[in-house]
Structure formats: C-alpha cells, structure tokens
Amino acid sequence: MSTQGSVLALGKCLACLEFMLFPVWRGIGASSAVGWSQGWGRCLRWEPDSRDRGTRIPVFDYPVWLVFCRRGRARLREACQRGRGAIRLPTDLLNLKLPQLFDIHQVPKVFREDSIVSGYRHPRSSAMDCILSSFQMNNETINIWTHFLPTWYFVWRFLALCSTMNFLSDSYTWPLLVYMLLICIYPFTSSCAHTFSSMSAESRHICYFFDYGALSLYSLGCAISYGYYVMPDCWVNSWIHQHFVLIAIGNSLFCTSISCYSRFVELQFPKRSKALRTGAFVVPFIFDTAPLFYRVLTCFWDGSSPSDALSSHCYHLLFAFLTCFLFTAHLPERLAPGRFDYIGHSHQLFHISAVVGSHFQMEGVIADMTSRRAWFQLHGAMPSFLGTIGALAVSLTLNLAVIGIFSAPLLWRTRNGSTQQQACKEQ
C-alpha cells in the first residue's frame, strides 16, 4: 500500500468488530475485493477463509485512505503480516507515535471543558504535538477542522470577488473588502487557537485572547458593511448612521476587553465568566444588527415580500440565535457527559452554526451591496477610506494593544517560571 496509497491519520476507529482491520476510504479504481472485501461502511475486512488461499490476497492498485484508531497500528502491522508482502507500509508509518490522550481528572482545571470527560491532549504539548493532534481524534480535532476548512471556503469566495470587483480604486467596495478580510481571518484564528491551546495554561489563555480579538474585529467588519450597505433607507445620513462605525470600534474594544477578562475569573466564578463572555459578544451583535432588525420588522409590518438580500439576512439571524444558544446551553453533552467528547459536542455545533450563519450573512451583504449601489450614490452616502480601511487599521491596533495588556502578565509568569526552573537545575 505504501507505493500506491496515501495515508491519512484522521480518527478513531469507526468499528471494532471481529475481522475488521481498520476503516479505509477506498480509492478510485477499486474493484470488488477478492479475499479482502468491503465490510460495514468503509471498513476493510479480512475474510476468515482467505487465510488458506494465498492467491486471493489482492494487490492494492488504488489509493487507500486510512483512519488510525485505537490499536490501529497493531491492526496495521497484522494486516501487513497477513498480506504476505502484498501490503507494504513504510516503517516510519508503523513507528509513528501519536500523542497520548487524557481524561478530565488528569488535566489541570484550566483545560477542563464542561461535560467533556475524555480526549484531552497533554497540557504541556509541543507546537509539533499540537499540529499532529489535529490529525488524531481528540476532543479538539473537530473544533479545529470546523473552522479551518470554512476559512478556505471564505478565501475562495473572496478571491472570486477580487476577480469581479475593483477593490483598489472603487471606494464603494471597501466595506465589503474589510468584511471579506475579517470573515477569512476569524475562522482561521479560531482554528489556530484550538490547535495550540494545549501548550500551557498561559498559551491557552493567549490563544483564546486572539480568538476573541478576531471575533470582535469580525463584528466591526459586520458593522462597517451593514453601515454602508444594509442600513434602512430612513436611517441613512441620520446621527446613528454617521456614528455607526465609530461606536462599532468602541464595541469591538469592549468585546475584546471583557471576553479576555472573563478568562481570569473563569476558575473562581465560572458562571460569571460565562455571562461576561456571552454579554461581550451579544452587545456588539445587537448594535450591528439593529438596522437589520428594523428592516426585517418593517418588511413584516408592511406585508411586503422580502428581497433576496433580506431572506439571506433572515437565515443569518436564525443561525446567529442558534449559535448563541449552543454557546450558552452546552447541549447535547450536558445531557450525557462523556458521550459527545469527540463528535457532536456543543462547541463543534457552535462552530458549524457560526460558519453557516456567516455564509448567509455574506450572501445578504453582497446582495444588498449590488442592488443598492445607485440609491446610496444618489443620497451621498458613499464609504470613505477612514470609515472603512482606516477604521479597521485603528481597531486592529487597539485590539492588539488590549490583547498585549492581558497577555503581558501571563508571558511574565511563563518567563519567571522558566527562569526559576533553570535556576533549580543549575543548583
């Protein structure tokens, strides 16, 4: 299999029934197996009677995708032995050691997640262990991938827009430019935060500071795009419209500061911490979405049929509420602690719901942008550099400063800790 096959270390065992060696993804070109056959789902099965029939051992002439599982390496070794040379794997692969996983009582409190019992990575993992762990099934793997893959979807959409719009010289597109940059950055930052959050308690906090910072900047991107494309007609050029971006910058600073602060009180007052963090994200959301709520409500009051843009915005609102519910409710894992440690816990659903919501929001923003251009031009409400890219630059700088302020004591503690350890070793 080494010569033909690509190997993907990705997950836990899908089935551990007798004769099932390991789950595989059968590559293109596979014919019906002789000796080997497809078992349940994507599990490759060893047929008991094929032991006596050497000729029935197939040679893989197609790529096979492997999923490592518990005892996966032992099963793989067994498969190579029983394959009598038909299956050859590089020794590197068989010697590959995946990091050990831990249960909740084996990791420090700061790493523990509500109702997640197992699948914790080592709390002092190296950066390489963290990267490797994204290919090993643990309680963060799906969190990592549910934001890593959508990042590339949004990048693809952004690149497609770049080929059709003139982001350089057409000032009307700048709010969309800011929004698209931030919609690509927030899932990527989140994915990185989840990947590297098990290096130490301090690095965990700092990783999530950046995650919160990226989310609050994304809320600024929403405000900028809403302020220039989504604003109801009767609000245009009003006081709130003229100060919309400025207030959104204040909101993003408030959001980052409160959410970062909430991590410091998490161990002592978990409920207060959760309330602070939820509030930190809900406040900018309500402010950003106020113009949209107004448009949706007037559409219902008038009884008029919603535009395509408004329909997309409504779907986005639906997913935004679902996202908030999942974030606060910790369902379904709260109902059956330990059952959803690897797949299906609320944070994974929260990620998926947030991304689907963002997709509909993006569609709504693009639809509003293209359909309302002439109207905004006529009413002299065109975007300025300062109100779009300038606002992003200012907010980015201030948010990084806030993250720096919260990270400094943690970095200081890490530095002091390592200096003391060094001194102890020298003594």
Ligand SMILES: [Zn+2]
């Ligand atoms: Zn997350």
